[in-house]
Amino acid sequence: MLGRVPDNAPAVLADHAVYWAQDEAFPVIAPQPGAQAKGLLVRGLTSADLEALDFYEGGFGYDARPVTVTVDGQGAQALVYFPPEGKFTAGAPWSLDAWRQDWEEITMRAAAEVMARRTTHSAAEIRGMLPFFRSRAWAQQIARTPAPQTVRNPMTMDQVEITGKRPGFHGFFTMNAFKLRYRRFDGDWSPELPRECFMSFDVALVLPYDPVLDKVLLVEQLRFGPVQRGDPAPWVLEPIAGLVDARETPEAAARREAVEEAHLTLTDLRPMVRGYASPGYSTEFYHSFLGLCDLSGRGQSQGGLEAENEDIRNHVIAFTDAMDLLDTGEINAAPLAMMLLWLATKREALRAAA
Structure with a gap:
């Protein structure tokens, strides 16, 4: 979303807890007396950074609210994105490890699709498209199990180079525009070729x-x-x-x-x-x-x-x-x-x- 890893430090928000949003792939934070919600305090964000984060979180209906967190034993002012009232039901306690195992790659690919539409779609429009972004990301994971290569030659993606990307189209569907070269049957490399591909499901x-x-x-x-x-x-x-x-x-x-x-x-x-x-x-x-x-x-x-x-x-x-x-x-x-x-x-x- 930001294109970089900003300066950050471990932080705790008192009297709050984090749960899985029930039947979803992301967390919800909610008030809970005596609990502690652990996270990272991100520093040095620009107004453009905050606009980017607002757009992404707006796809879930989340909005930033001011809170006081604890960093190294000291209070610090921060913004935390909270879910809309009554929109999501809290499920099991949040597990970052479980999310990383099952959802990290899917979420990162879907997030890239969200941000590619920042200048063409509203956050409300993105909200309805998120499940489809995740499905498209999941398809790329399923694709890692190839079909047999008994008649086909034994070459793999190691013999294909994506050499550049060009502006494509990003709506409900995606059209990727790119340049590539590949190893030919005679052993030589092809010239660099401009191509387009319809990214489906x-x-x-x-x-x-x-x-x-x-x-x-x-x-x-x-x-x-x-x-x-x-x-x-x-x-x-x-x-x-x-x-x-x-x-x-x-x-x-x-x-x-x-x-x-x-x-x-x-x-x-x-x-x-x-x-x-x-x-x-x-x-x-x-x-x-x-x-x-x-x-x-x-x-x-x-x-x-x-x-x-x-x-x-x-x-x-x-x-x-x-x-x-x-x-x-x-x-x-x-x-x-x-x-x-x-x-x-x-x-x-x-x-x-x-």
Whole structure:
């Protein structure tokens, strides 16, 4: 946030305690007689530094209040950021070590995204974007487990150099502009190349399938890609899908999204394909699953979360009908096509075992 480590000293705020904000990845400080809240007193901050801190903390709704802390046995005036009244519930006592283990890297990456939007967004706008910044940071941690390299060459990121960065775009999505060079197949280095990359998320996809009825559940909703492409019919048939939240497994995300989008509890989850949506220019990565379930008594129904402005229609149709839609082109979302074709190779065994 400040671009440097300022002068600081250990300090204590009497009659206060620090807790985890319940179901969150950050602390809350609250009055508590007899307790001591330990922290650091940061000195030498400029007005620009304070404006930067105010912007970041404003994304959580926190505001700075004057207090007296103790430093080396002496009282000192300070500002402490307090949470808004009634906004967060205090959970377990705060553990900096636990935060470092689970949340430090995610938080630091998310903070960089916050500060990149300082001149283009308000703190209130940032507040609603924070979970997505954390999801994007979490995707970069998941990415550290690579796919096998049996046919592919054995080169790694050690043979890729990011040589510079250029101004990109920072909104809900991020477009990184950069320069790089890389080791070519002939062993030489490429020239320095200007490139751009769409910084997206890891996504959990699930195709619900009832092997007894031989039916699948598809979701239909308005999609903005077709709208912007100029497609006159921009409603799309898709699998259930959603972002993998920070610290969430793709499997848990798939089960959560099935409930949110289709009010459906899956009895089993089978891994399908894991891969990049469009690796030439996007980080978006799909974790695809087949969701075994009971679809009896289900037909066309509504789904989605009202809080997320989702307007989703669910269709339960025979597998053979879904394949017909693939042949006619009415199914025009590639992830759904991929998942149906995967299911076609496993369908006989799944039906026999049902």
